[in-house]
Amino acid sequence: MDGARVRRGRVAVAGSMVLLVWLLAGCGGTKEEATTPPTTAASAAPQDFSGPGPYAAGVTRLATSSGQPVNVFYPADRAAIPASAAAFVYHPEDTLGPIASVLPPGIASDVTVPDAWVDVPASTSGRFPLVVSSHGRGGTRFSQSSHFAHLASWGFVVAAVEHPSRDLQARLGRKDVGTSDVVAVNEAIALLDTQNGSTGLSRTGPDIQLAEDGCLPPDTPAEQIQAVWNHLDTAQLRWAFGIDPTVAEASLQRPYLDATFPGTIAEYQDVP
Numbered sequence: 415m416d417g418a419r420v421r422r423g424r425v426a427v428a429g430s431m432v433l434l435v436w437l438l439a440g441c442g443g444t445k446e447e448a449t450t451p452p453t454t455a456a457s458a459a460p461q462d463f464s465g466p467g468p469y470a471a472g473v474t475r476l477a478t479s480s481g482q483p484v485n486v487f488y489p490a491d492r493a494a495i496p497a498s499a500a501a502f503v504y505h506p507e508d509t510l511g512p513i514a515s516v517l518p519p520g521i522a523s524d525v526t527v528p529d530a531w532v533d534v535p536a537s538t539s540g541r542f543p544l545v546v547s548s549h550g551r552g553g554t555r556f557s558q559s560s561h562f563a564h565l566a567s568w569g570f571v572v573a574a575v576e577h578p579s580r581d582l583q584a585r586l587g588r589k590d591v592g593t594s595d596v597v598a599v600n601e602a603i604a605l606l607d608t609q610n611g612s613t614g615l616s617r618t619g620p621d622i623q624l625a626e627d628g629c630l631p632p633d634t635p636a637e638q639i640q641a642v643w644n645h646l647d648t649a650q651l652r653w654a655f656g657i658d659p660t661v662a663e664a665s666l667q668r669p670y671l672d673a674t675f676p677g678t679i680a681e682y683q684d685v686p
Contacts (some may be wrong), residue, residue, distance in 0.1 A: 419539055424539055458660035460670040463648035464641040468567035471530040473502040478601035483576040485555050487566040502530035509554045511583040530563040543655040547574040548599050554581050564644045618684045642675045683686040
């Protein structure tokens with residue numbers, strides 16, 4: 415279920431009081447806010463960002479100055495990826511720690527992220543915006559790896575920071591203190607600034623419910639939600655960073671979303 419989370423974001427809907435667009439229930443229950451694009455009429459043809467972009471994703475594992483692990487996803491030129499490149503795979507131990515060793519067989523397994531390669535050369539075709547991910551309570555820096563690789567394929571560098579004070583291991587061990595991790599996020603930004611140009615870059619209860627949320631009938635299939643989430647996040651980030659903003663804005667208009675992803679967008683109107 416990697417990366418398949420319900421995505422809540424704000425998109426432009428011209429001539430409407432609609433303030434919030436929210437994907438109908440898909441695999442996972444995390445809801446996240448995003449920047450609201452302007453409601454001016456778009457003047458360019460929209461583009462579907464739900465599929466892979468022009469790059470492959472490179473992945474490297476780093477650590478901040480205080481020791482917080484960081485997974486970094488970055489654009490890589492497919493033609494420059496060596497045949498010997500290792501696919502990015504994460505294991506149950508990465509997300510569950512020692513708990514993974516006591517789970518029954520088949521409960522957790524390795525996850526291979528498509529078109530993501532370990533420590534391959536970063537693309538030199540341009541400057542790429544940095545996006546920093548700070549996971550929520552019970553999450554990990556690995557949880558949205560497929561989505562981060564998707565963003566990297568569209569020309570973003572994504573730094574996914576681990577917060578041990580409230581990650582999945584802390585949640586399962588009931589040691590979740592829920593602390594703020596602004597320091598770790600700032601350290602990740604400083605880390606990427608330093609790296610730039612140098613290297614190229616059997617439990618029951620609510621925890622089980624967290625793992626199943628949105629993954630059962632009649633929930634929308636996870637793959638369908640993943641496609642919409644990939645599109646919305648990519649388009650919003652391209653708009654926010656000024657990368658073909660008119661195309662990005664057109665790609666966030668309600669008529670285009672309804673035609674491209676029918677039945678997956680719901681409107682929520684602000685009621686005082």
